Amino acid sequence: MIEIKNVSKVFQKNWYALRDVSLKIEKGEFVFIIGPSGAGKSTLLRLIYMDILPDMGEVIVAGYSSNTIRRHEIPILRRKIGVIFQDFKLLKDKNVYENVAFALEVTGTPRRKIKELVLKALADVGISHKRNAFPYQLSGGEQQKVSIARALVREPFILLADEPTGNIDPEGSKEILELLKEINTKGTAVVMATHQVDLIKYFPRRVVKIEEGRIVEDTGVRP
Amino acid sequence: MFVLREALIGLKRNGTASMISIGVMFFSLLLLGIFLIVTFNLFGVIKIAQSKVEIDAFLVDDIDSTAVKELKGKIEKIVGVKSVEFISKEQALKEIQEELKDVPDLLEALETNPLPPSFRIKVEEGYNNARDISDIAKKIGMFKEVEDVKYGREWVPRLDKLVKILFLFDILVGFIISIASIYVTSNTIRLTVISRKESIEIMRLVGATDRMIRAPFILEGIIQGMIGGAISAGTLYGLYILSSRFVSYYFPQNYILAGLVLFGMLLGYIGSRNAVKTYLTGGEI
Ligand SMILES: Nc1ncnc2c1ncn2[C@@H]1O[C@H](COP(=O)(O)OP(=O)(O)O)[C@@H](O)[C@H]1O
Numbered sequence: 391m392i393e394i395k396n397v398s399k400v401f402q403k404n405w406y407a408l409r410d411v412s413l414k415i416e417k418g419e420f421v422f423i424i425g426p427s428g429a430g431k432s433t434l435l436r437l438i439y440m441d442i443l444p445d446m447g448e449v450i451v452a453g454y455s456s457n458t459i460r461r462h463e464i465p466i467l468r469r470k471i472g473v474i475f476q477d478f479k480l481l482k483d484k485n486v487y488e489n490v491a492f493a494l495e496v497t498g499t500p501r502r503k504i505k506e507l508v509l510k511a512l513a514d515v516g517i518s519h520k521r522n523a524f525p526y527q528l529s530g531g532e533q534q535k536v537s538i539a540r541a542l543v544r545e546p547f548i549l550l551a552d553e554p555t556g557n558i559d560p561e562g563s564k565e566i567l568e569l570l571k572e573i574n575t576k577g578t579a580v581v582m583a584t585h586q587v588d589l590i591k592y593f594p595r596r597v598v599k600i601e602e603g604r605i606v607e608d609t610g611v612r613p
Numbered sequence: 614m615f616v617l618r619e620a621l622i623g624l625k626r627n628g629t630a631s632m633i634s635i636g637v638m639f640f641s642l643l644l645l646g647i648f649l650i651v652t653f654n655l656f657g658v659i660k661i662a663q664s665k666v667e668i669d670a671f672l673v674d675d676i677d678s679t680a681v682k683e684l685k686g687k688i689e690k691i692v693g694v695k696s697v698e699f700i701s702k703e704q705a706l707k708e709i710q711e712e713l714k715d716v717p718d719l720l721e722a723l724e725t726n727p728l729p730p731s732f733r734i735k736v737e738e739g740y741n742n743a744r745d746i747s748d749i750a751k752k753i754g755m756f757k758e759v760e761d762v763k764y765g766r767e768w769v770p771r772l773d774k775l776v777k778i779l780f781l782f783d784i785l786v787g788f789i790i791s792i793a794s795i796y797v798t799s800n801t802i803r804l805t806v807i808s809r810k811e812s813i814e815i816m817r818l819v820g821a822t823d824r825m826i827r828a829p830f831i832l833e834g835i836i837q838g839m840i841g842g843a844i845s846a847g848t849l850y851g852l853y854i855l856s857s858r859f860v861s862y863y864f865p866q867n868y869i870l871a872g873l874v875l876f877g878m879l880l881g882y883i884g885s886r887n888a889v890k891t892y893l894t895g896g897e898i
């Protein structure tokens with residue numbers, strides 16, 4: 391489903407953000423990408439949703455290869471990938487409902503379907519009761535749930551989470567992790583990048599460790 | 614629906630810049646409108662003046678009617694000649710008497726008719742310019758029965774030049790105001806693009822197409838042009854109503870008003886497209 395083959399990424403001269411990285415992620419897997427800050431975790435995720443292309447090697451996602459994908463095909467691929475971030479990336483002038491609906495509106499979903507899909511996504515992450523609130527009225531954990539609802543509203547085959555708990559207190563972090571687990575058990579693959587190694591012990595799954603742009607450890611699939 | 618809503622939000626969010634943009638568009642289009650109307654009317658005047666350009670061919674005094682007929686036929690065959698009218702000595706005198714009826718003494722002093730018979734020649738529209746008229750006049754002058762040829766020598770070339778200068782001026786003004794409007798709109802849309810960076814980022818993230826991302830900005834530019842055009846059209850119409858009490862002139866209102874709005878929209882479109890192209894080519898891909 392996702393195949394990363396001998397990928398290198400160089401942002402600045404002679405400085406490899408990633409160096410000769412190979413990784414395979416199967417359907418429905420849960421993978422932690424860990425490593426210190428600056429190790430290359432975000433870069434790896436960006437390669438998967440094709441925000442950037444590799445300088446060497448190849449990234450294959452859902453049948454699209456980084457070597458042959460056309461510009462107009464990227465939006466099509468993105469609709470099947472959910473992405474969440476440390477800073478939530480919610481629109482401040484839109485309320486919870488509108489933030490989730492936004493993802494459907496801009497991809498041309500028929501109006502009558504939007505309401506149904508948004509309400510379902512909000513219910514799935516347990517934030518329905520706050521649907522008229524604005525982001526500034528929500529806690530970090532709640533904002534992250536909204537961004538998860540937005541990522542899930544198109545029913546992606548994979549959810550990429552880049553430090554999803556980085557701005558959330560420990561209690562909220564556990565809750566978000568629980569939510570990601572639940573999403574995973576329903577069949578969506580989850581790739582979560584984090585430098586908070588302590589989180590892993592709550593949920594032992596496959597761990598890929600990156601240091602200075604290289605994969606230094608891969609536990610492989612754990613049941 | 615989404616596109617329109619986002620475009621309106623964009624207009625409101627950058628209120629001041631939008632206002633300036635609309636204002637410049639308004640002023641430019643008003644200027645263009647005034648220019649067009651002045652041109653229209655001057656063209657009208659010139660057209661009338663040009664249609665009055667005639668060639669008078671004065672004939673020898675003792676020409677007989679068969680010779681007149683023959684010569685008339687020959688002149689009619691010259692390329693560019695529209696009509697040939699024979700003016701006899703008597704007719705010429707009558708016309709002069711008519712023109713000078715306020716000073717009858719002058720004519721009564723004449724014992725014989727000093728006026729020669731003549732042809733009054735009109736040229737076809739396409740030959741209504743200095744060079745062609747002079748060519749035709751030269752050809753007519755070559756017949757031996759023609760003593761002298763006269764036409765509006767002095768003002769034909771001047772009219773010609775005036776038309777050309779006016780036309781160039783219009784194009785120049787149109788060009789300058791177009792550039793100014795496009796530049797200002799482009800700049801306003803750039804501000805909107807910057808203020809909506811987050812929204813654009815999210816749109817990319819969730820898989821909106823480039824076209825969908827650009828559409829609200831393009832529409833915003835078109836709306837600015839439309840508003841600027843509509844206000845300038847309204848103002849111009851108001852000016853026409855006011856001024857028509859004092860001077861009457863030609864005002865093709867439907868063309869002018871619709872034209873200004875449409876032209877404003879076109880300028881807005883070009884401006885915003887330019888901004889989007891320059892500032893929204895995002896990301897590495
Ligand atoms: N856009 C960029 N331009 C230049 N350098 C970058 C860019 N993005 C990342 N880097 C560099 O690449 C390396 C890996 O970054 P990143 O993938 O963000 O690490 P992590 O997410 O593990 O903290 C870092 O050294 C970072 O400075």
Ligand SMILES: [Mg+2]
Binds near residue numbers: 432433552553
């Ligand atoms: Mg990172």
